[in-house]
Amino acid sequence: MKKIVAGIIVMVVTVIFIGQALSNQQLNTNDQEILSNKDGTTIEHSADSKSDQQSQEMVNDEDADEIEEDTPEIKPVYKVKTGDYLGLIAAYYGISVNQLMKENEMSKESIYPGDELQIPQMEEHIVRANDTLYSIAKNRGTTIEALRVVNQLEEEEIRYGDKLWLPKKSGSFKDPNGSSDNNSDKNSTVSRGSTRPVKQGGWSIPAGVELYYVKAGDTIGAIARKFGTTSNAIKETNRMKKDLLQPDQALFVPVNSSKSVHGIEAPQVKTVSGYGEMMHWEYANWHFPSGAVATVKDIITGKSFKAYRIGGGNHTDCEPLTKEDTAIMKSIYGGRWSWQERPVLVQYDGRVIAASMGGMPHAFDTVSDNNFNGMFDLHFLDSRRHKDNREDPDHQAMVRKAAGY
Structure with a gap:
């Protein structure tokens, strides 16, 4: 009798165990996708995991959109000082007065100390080892003063890794009142035989004359022979008092002529009444x-x-x-x-x-x-x-x- 009861208990326990196992298998089957490969093996992919991944991707996309929306376009801002005028500020940045007025939605050129002007988007330069304001200005075709003004630098010292705004190459502080077609490239010259005045780097260059920048070792005689003119013609054209030349000195040279050219003047700069021209x-x-x-x-x-x-x-x-x-x-x-x-x-x-x-x-x-x-x-x-x-x-x-x- 005892053996019969024990057997019945074992059978009941076995049935219960099998039932629970079948129930668990059914639940797992509902939560999984069974994918068959060509070789008969299966890959199980959890539906919950897939759902979690999709949810995470949606969150990441939303974060990315939010970051993009919260990142504004960065532009320089210039704070107007006493004595400033739009032509001066525009010249520093290498842009036109019209560009500056359009950027700030201005209908008149009136500005006052303390005003803040938005500057059109400019190129950035990351300061490298051995960079100086002089080397950056020279490579950029601008001036140290312009770099200091547009970056609001109190001193000339810059550090590795600093970010600097770069004035546009087409502009230069050299001629605040000049036209936008000024060319600051010192290596360019007026072609020989030119019959019209050409504007170059702020200079008005007469016909038949080349603007030459003195190099180390140059002499007036050597330059005269190079351009087919005379030493006296060069000296008179440039109103020189001595034969002394300095590297990078601007020199107007008559081309294939021994006659001097008169009337060349340094570009005019707008002045404040009672003060001097801020001549480059x-x-x-x-x-x-x-x-x-x-x-x-x-x-x-x-x-x-x-x-x-x-x-x-x-x-x-x-x-x-x-x-x-x-x-x-x-x-x-x-x-x-x-x-x-x-x-x-x-x-x-x-x-x-x-x-x-x-x-x-x-x-x-x-x-x-x-x-x-x-x-x-x-x-x-x-x-x-x-x-x-x-x-x-x-x-x-x-x-x-x-x-x-």
């Missing part, structure tokens, strides 16, 4: 040549004296013309010579140019009996120091002050 160094270097005598007026004291330009390739090296001029210059500095930068106006040949003066006598002396043992410096827009070929931020600030900015 290339133009100031040509307009106020070595060997010339200019009147230097200190803006702060109002005192003036005569200065003789010795030379200088990166900025002008000068001496007071006479001992009386030396006495006036020394009084401007309070009776003691100093490297301190001062805003001055340089008046020469009908033009008044914004400049910065450093008053410490240094280096060699060329003018006798003027009680000044050495020379002093005059800096102009984008001129550079001799020692490192870099702009001096303090001198550039004084140039802007002398221009009324």
Whole structure:
């Protein structure tokens, strides 16, 4: 009897176990897709897993859309300063006034200090090892001053990895009032036999003349032979006082002619009443040549004296013309010579140019009996120091002050 009862219990337990197993198998079958391969094997793919994956993909897509929508187009913003005008700002960025007005939906050119102007999209440059503002400006065909302004840099120092906005290549600060077809490529020249004036880098180049940039080792005689002209024709065309040449100096050369060409002028720059033209160094270097005598007026004291330009390739090296001029210059500095930068106006040949003066006598002396043992410096827009070929931020600030900015 006991054996019969035990057998019945075993059978019941077995039936219950088999029933549960069949139930679990049915549930798993409902949750899975059974895919048969050609070799008869099966691949099980969980419906829940597929659903979870699709849900995750939808979430990721939504996140991506949200990121795209939240990433605005980044453009430079310029904060207007006292003395700014649209032509000046546009020239810094290498764009036209019309582009600037359109970007800011302006109907008039009126702007006021503190206004913020949107600038059209510009190219970015990531600073690399050994980059300097000078090298970037030279490669870009712009100026250090323009790079500093568009990037709102207080100093000239930049660091590896910095991001800089680059002014458009078609523009340059050199000619704020010039047309948009200016070409700043120093290697281009007017073709020989040209019969019309050509605008190049801000210069108006007469017919029959080439704009040549002096290279190291050049002499006036060698340049004259190269272009089929004479040394005197070159000197008279450029109103030169001496035969001294400096690398990168702009020189207008008559082509296949011994006749000098007259009437060439440095480009005009819009000025603030009572101040000087913020004339680029290339133009100031040509307009106020070595060997010339200019009147230097200190803006702060109002005192003036005569200065003789010795030379200088990166900025002008000068001496007071006479001992009386030396006495006036020394009084401007309070009776003691100093490297301190001062805003001055340089008046020469009908033009008044914004400049910065450093008053410490240094280096060699060329003018006798003027009680000044050495020379002093005059800096102009984008001129550079001799020692490192870099702009001096303090001198550039004084140039802007002398221009009324």
